[in-house]
Amino acid sequence: MAFIDIAGIDKRFGSFKALSGIELAIEEREFVTFLGPSGCGKTTMLRTLAGFLTPDSGTIHVGGKLLSSPQAVVPPEHRRMGMVFQNYAVWPHMSVFENVAFGLRLLKVEGAEIGERVSRILDAVGLRGLEKRHPGQLSGGQQQRVALARSLVVEPSILLLDEPLSNLDAKLRERMRTELKTLQRRTGITFIYVTHDQAEAMALSDRIVVFNQGTVQQVGAPRDVYERPANIFVADFMGLVNKVPGKLVERRGTSARVRIGEQTIEACTSDGIDPNGAIVVAIRPEAIRLGEAAPVAGNNVLAGKLVESTFLGNIVDHQVDVSGSLMRVQGDRQQAFEPGANVNLIVPITECVAMQGDTSQ
């Protein structure tokens, strides 16, 4: 059994099903991110894990111990987890020191040791010297660090973080990202991190769990999830993607031949694909090169007609008509085409993922 074992979790709010059939195994020292659009159930899962919510079915084991089942839930105060909230939830009536020392006091740690451990952790999060301040006198980032320090100081084995960076501005967010990652590596605490920002998820995580409408869509390392999305939803959610409708011609193992208009390409595919259903080929815009060169082995070549190019600074965004469907290509600055020019789209076969579904999804 994994360190954290989530099995068959369902959670309903009235008649609304917020989580259904969640299966997940998380190893110790892992940095796992729950990723998904707003309202998909990430927070619900996290709070079920923390013991604030009772599952309607399923179990949660941590370190082999049953913590949650519909019959009994170990209350949050007995789980020895840490939690960082989206709104920081730093207690406004206590100083920075008091906030951080709170958990240690509950553990009946001695006064001198409290002082020591608090100042150590405040050093670690870069808050030295601010012990006496009250939260009202801190910036958002500083408050976030207080929240972090507060949960870390008690040395939990698991830290739950619910969109901890979403209230910070872009620059600070990036810096905190790095710090969080370093911190996790250094402490070896298992981080379970909730976000709806896929870039953040990829930057931080060992593994990403993509949620949608209360179900897990895919679990995998960031690169896997980005490059081999299990379905259109994941492909879409992880970043800009061309979804080209096509027809399955032939399938051999994990490779397939798909017809797009009059042209046929090679693509990767997973097992569960239905040959009679609608097929979409997902191609990331940055995976495509434009050119007239002859095909190279391992690449697909699609003929298209350039519709429009938009200069965006670091890249040029091209819209190309391929057999009646519009594809986006991110080309480099040097390459220029006139609208109406015939162009070839060169895509590595590994970058073409054929999957079930239609483009309306």
Add this chain to the structure above:
Amino acid sequence: MSIERRSVLKGLAAAGTAPFIAGHAWSQAAGPSDAGQIDVEKAKAEGKVVLYTSLDTQIVDAINAAFTKKYGIEVQYFRGGSSDVTGKVLAEADAGRSQADMVDASDVAGLMLMKERGLLKPFKSPAMDPIAKELRDPDGTWIADRLTQAVIHYNTKEFGSAPPSTWEDLTKASGRLVYFSSSSGDGAPRLYTLASNFGWDLLKKLAATKPLRVQTPQVIAQVLERGERGAGFLQNDNIAWRSKRQGKPTDYLFPAEGVPTEVGACGLLKSSARPHAAALYYEWWMGPEGQAILVKGGKYSSRTDVEPPEGSVPLSKIKLIAPDHVEYKKNKSQILDRLAATFGGEWGN
């Protein structure tokens, strides 16, 4: 007329001749200055009369109903404690906005003060002849309309046939007494009369029984009827009389050593905008008809030609103690302070 009655009158005579600031000319008052000048048609045209009174509302309502029935003139009244009534008349006069046409209060000192301020109008009427001279202002600005005796009122279930019959007896009924005085000191004059005749010590001993203080004499009766307290001191005789007649388990007595009496008096206001209606009402109020209704309500009339209330002891059989209004008026502030020191609470000073 008994000796006792005379002593009352003597006190009042002193009050009447007391020096006062008489800077105001009476003659400027509009409307009739004696009964003969009352024009009933004008009175009817004036339409209504406004009375400020401290008399029990049940009696006022009865007098007014009969008056309105006879003349078609409506009577509006303000009823409050005697201090309220006097206070309002004085304050309104300060504002130059007197509302009242006639004032009636069981506190002659108050009326004397009004006279001093030149607020009252002299009025002469032959119908007032049956009232002892001593019971009216020689200038005719006020006249006594009733005499209220301050009695011992008690619950018969509690005391049966052996009620406290002297003021001294009462001091033994610890925790069982009730008396009245509003926060502006309505009950003060009679307490003062009691003290000046039997000594402040008596009041101290009464206060030591921790008597319940209520705001009006009417409430004394209710408290006794319900048996919450056993005896009330300085209760208005008419209220005790009514309670008994209504078959409530109460009775009352006039202590033989002497009963403070309280003179209720009335007068017409100079500023009245309805002088004829006011004078007509005054005549009715003081006349045999009005006084008969007053007596029906249990009050003793100041008129010698009107019988005492049904079933009541005639005044001649009672040893009455006259209040010294002049003294009271002069030392009101100290007296009230002394009462406050004795009984506690608010006495309006």
Add this chain to the structure above:
Amino acid sequence: MQAAAPAAVADRANGRSIASKISFQGLVLGFAVALLLFLVGYPLLWLFLGSLGAPQSLGLEHLQRAFARPQNYAALVNTLQLALGTGVMSVLIGVPLAWATSRTNMPLRYVIHALVALSYIMPPYLTALAYIFLLGPEAGHFNRLLQGLFGFESGPLNIFSMPGVIFVIGIHVFAFTYFLTYSALKSVDASLEESAQVLGAKRWQTTLRINLPLVAPAITGGALLSAIDSLALFGPQAIIGTPAQIVFLPTRIYATIGSYPPRWAEASALSLLLVFLTVAGLALQRGYLERRSYVTVSGKGVRTQLLNLGPARWALLAFCLTIVFFSAIAPVGILTLNAFSKSWTDPLSLSNLTLEHFHTALFLDQVAVRGIINSFKLATSAAAIAVLIGAAVAYLDLRTNVRGRRVLDYLAILPLGLPGTVMAVGILLAFIRLPIPIYGTIWILLAAYVARFIPLATRSANATFRQIDPSLEEAGRITGASWFHVIRRILVPLSRPGLLVAFLLVFIPAFGELSATILLYTGGTETIAIAIYRLNDLGQLEVVSALAVFTIVVVLTLAALVSWLSGSSWSSSETPAVRG
């Protein structure tokens, strides 16, 4: 010719707008402002002058004398005791109630919440009256119940005592602490508690160390407001305190003016003392809350989690029901019962039921009938005038940059902190003499009501105008409508529901006003509160009950209307208005 035309149009438009500004805007606003100065500023000036002995003399000796007198000193001490007692009591009952209704899964939370609102809306002198029936030393129902149960010789509880006064006032004013704590607790995000919980804090530790300190400023503020309001409540102080021989500043002021000859200077001096206490309390509350308010951190949606109490929720409900039983159910119940009983001391039975008291109260008793008519007349006109002035002040504040508009705004809010007794003394002094001798007429009551309740109208109008984008009016002006037209056709229609609420917010307390009225009424201008007060003095308690029930029905109906109009719960329409 053609080129000149637009200029001419612009000129005309300019001319018209300037003219209309002077004629309408200036006139309407100026009139409202003058009225405000005259109704609030002028009496306050007189209060100050009066304490110096004006108009007879000017000097400090009256102030000195007033503060040297032991009677006044005793009244001050009693008043402070009362304030302290009610402040503490409001915390003891208001905080647990607020916690129960805001943070737990206790059943009937909304019922409890509404009943607390009822305890507050009910004129406090009616609560006091009700408690004479309930806790009168001998005949009071609770006392007789206790006698029956435990065989006491006499009723064990006596409402006519200092604890009695504190109790009766406390069950009215605790609503301040309740509502402030309630909304503070509602705005504590669950994550603040959960953060403590994941760190290992138990429920009670979280409640004690997180929730309680977080809402402490609200609790303190509520307790201070309760204490301040209790200072001003003449009704219960007189109805319970006077028979108990306990004098408070308002009843003392009443006695100094009610006895003859009235002692104006002393009354003014005591009024100033009362103002000082009130202002000091309000300043303390303001300063404290502003410096230490934690719970208004974010305007974002707050997530609160209700604590699952398990079976303990029934015990908590029992506690809450007990409180609201004493503060709302029992008083209203006993007054209703008495109003329909032939005699209140007789046991309840079919043969003891009657409508006679309502007949007396509504048709026969001269004072009662006049009181009802006067109260309706006064409350209606006071509300209309207050809304007019309030709207003008709010308009000046929000839509213009006229100089001194802040001072006006302040002046219009000021009476909120002034006890009715104090307002009445100021108004008496101001309007008993030339140039406006309206004492002894109904106009002085109107003046007092407008002055007392103008803050309610001003705040309500201010809130209403704030919600209307000024561009809507500007759009009107740009299309050529005059100022007056814009007001009539755009602003007034848009703010009608808000102004109606403002009207009712004045009407409700004005309808049952007692503390100022008692000093200002005369024969013919009695109000319903005066009828109740006077008939109570005379012991006609059944008729008093009928009048009380009538008042409660009117007040509650209108309060329900306010709540419906503003489409919100009680707590948001709650105002710390002093009344009674």
